[in-house]
Amino acid sequence: MDIRSILVNVDLDTANSTVLRYAINLAQQMDAELIGVAADDPSLAMIGLDGGVAAADFYAMERTEIEKHLAAAEAQFRALVPPSLKSQWRAYLAPEVQSVIDTARVADLIVTGATKSPTFQEQRRVDLAQLILGAGRPVLDVAQNVTAFACDKIVIGWKDTREARRAVADAVPFLQRAKQVLAITVGEGDRAAERGSLDDLLAWLARHGVTASADLIENKEGFVDVLESTSRAYQADLVVSGAYGHSRMREWLFGGMTRNLLQANTLNRLFSN
Numbered sequence: 001m002d003i004r005s006i007l008v009n010v011d012l013d014t015a016n017s018t019v020l021r022y023a024i025n026l027a028q029q030m031d032a033e034l035i036g037v038a039a040d041d042p043s044l045a046m047i048g049l050d051g052g053v054a055a056a057d058f059y060a061m062e063r064t065e066i067e068k069h070l071a072a073a074e075a076q077f078r079a080l081v082p083p084s085l086k087s088q089w090r091a092y093l094a095p096e097v098q099s100v101i102d103t104a105r106v107a108d109l110i111v112t113g114a115t116k117s118p119t120f121q122e123q124r125r126v127d128l129a130q131l132i133l134g135a136g137r138p139v140l141d142v143a144q145n146v147t148a149f150a151c152d153k154i155v156i157g158w159k160d161t162r163e164a165r166r167a168v169a170d171a172v173p174f175l176q177r178a179k180q181v182l183a184i185t186v187g188e189g190d191r192a193a194e195r196g197s198l199d200d201l202l203a204w205l206a207r208h209g210v211t212a213s214a215d216l217i218e219n220k221e222g223f224v225d226v227l228e229s230t231s232r233a234y235q236a237d238l239v240v241s242g243a244y245g246h247s248r249m250r251e252w253l254f255g256g257m258t259r260n261l262l263q264a265n266t267l268n269r270l271f272s273n
Contacts, residue, residue, distance in 0.1 A: 003030045003173050007107035007137075009100050009126060010038040012069040014076045019113040022142045026111065026149040027085055030173065034085055035107055036077040039092035039099035040066045066093060097126040097134075104135040109170075113142035113265075128262055128271075132243045138170035138272045140238075144265050150237040151175075156183040156212070157227045157257065160197040163242025167272035168201070171240040172208055174270070181205070181212035182234060186219045186226050186257075227257060228264045236267065243271040 008023035020036070027034040042062035070091040081087045092099040104110055112126055132139050151174045158164055168175075175181055183201055185194050198214040205212045219226050231239045243258045261269055 001108065001170075001172070003032050003108045005033045005035060005107045005109075006030070007035045007037055007100070007103060007110045009096070009110070009112040010036045010073050010077055012038055012040055012066075012073050014072050017076060017080060018145060018147055019111060019142050020077065020080060021147040022113070022149055023111040024081055024085065025147070026140075027087075028082075029149055032108070034081060034087040035103070036074070036081075036087065036089045037092075037100055037103050038070055038073045038077075038090075039094050039096045040069065041094050041096075042066060063093065097130050100126060100131060101134040104137045107137055110135055110137050110139045111142060112139060113144070129244070129258075132271045132273050138167070138270055141262075141265070141269045141271065143268045146268060151177050152179045153234060153236050154178045154181050154238045154240060155227070155231040155234055155236040156181065156201075157239065157241035157261070158183045158185045158198060158201055158214075159242070161242055163244065163273055165242070167240050167242040167270065168205075170272045171238075171270055172210070174238060174240070175205065175210045175212075176208065178210070178237075181210055182236075183212055183214040184227060184230055185214070185216050187216055188219075191216065225260050228261060228267065231264075231267055239264075239267050239269045241269060241271055243273045 006023055006027050008020055010020055011017075023034060042059050074089050074091060077089055090103055100110065100112070110131065112128070112131065128139070128141055154171070154175060156168060156171070158168070183198055185198055187194055194216055198216060202212050202214055217226055217230065227239070227241065239261070241258070241261055
């Protein structure tokens with residue numbers, strides 16, 4: 001599938017434009033429409049037991065402040081997006097992650113990322129796991145401080161699961177542009193089956209015009225950062241991975257490849273579920 005529309009989750013702190021600049025560059029290279037989405041909702045945490053007028057005033061104050069931030073984010077979006085790039089803007093007074101999920105119906109790809117804010121006290125980001133599980137679209141999580149899209153070197157984290165198959169299919173537009181593609185399987189004991197699965201993947205990629213190599217990595221120690229460390233050593237521009245082949249609860253309790261990769265914010269990662 002070609003990428004014709006890209007949804008970017010725009011930070012309300014206009015001092016942070018890293019992810020937006022990356023998405024603009026990606027949309028230009030893909031000749032895709034860029035859809036900017038920003039959202040926030042007033043906090044109800046300060047509403048006291050008595051509620052009443054004070055709570056209503058606090059809610060109104062927060063709403064006004066959010067509306068200012070939304071307007072500033074829109075102004076930055078329109079200032080940075082070149083006129084030659086087709087674009088649209090959507091803003092919501094609603095929970096951020098749910099707003100992105102709801103708007104995903106109009107996009108082929110979602111671009112998001114964590115940003116360290118000099119203005120807001122806390123690091124702002126959507127719940128990436130919730131977004132991946134709820135959007136029904138591939139999610140590209142941009143590494144910190146990366147403003148230009150590149151896909152010369154791509155690493156595929158391959159395991160013969162529904163999620164990994166979906167991720168590779170979603171990544172075809174990127175894989176076809178890459179100069180080097182490496183598919184990695186972290187061995188779990190059945191070497192013959194794992195090698196056969198990798199060979200089938202390479203054959204499938206070749207039918208789509210993608211030349212790739214493969215590596216079956218033995219991991220007797222059970223390290224969950226094998227994909228991350230290998231991708232860094234390979235100097236990958238993008239890591240493609242299925243997400244949550246196990247349940248999110250199991251990953252939270254015991255750790256796992258998805259959980260580790262979600263936190264690897266110095267890598268650009270494309271997730272599908």
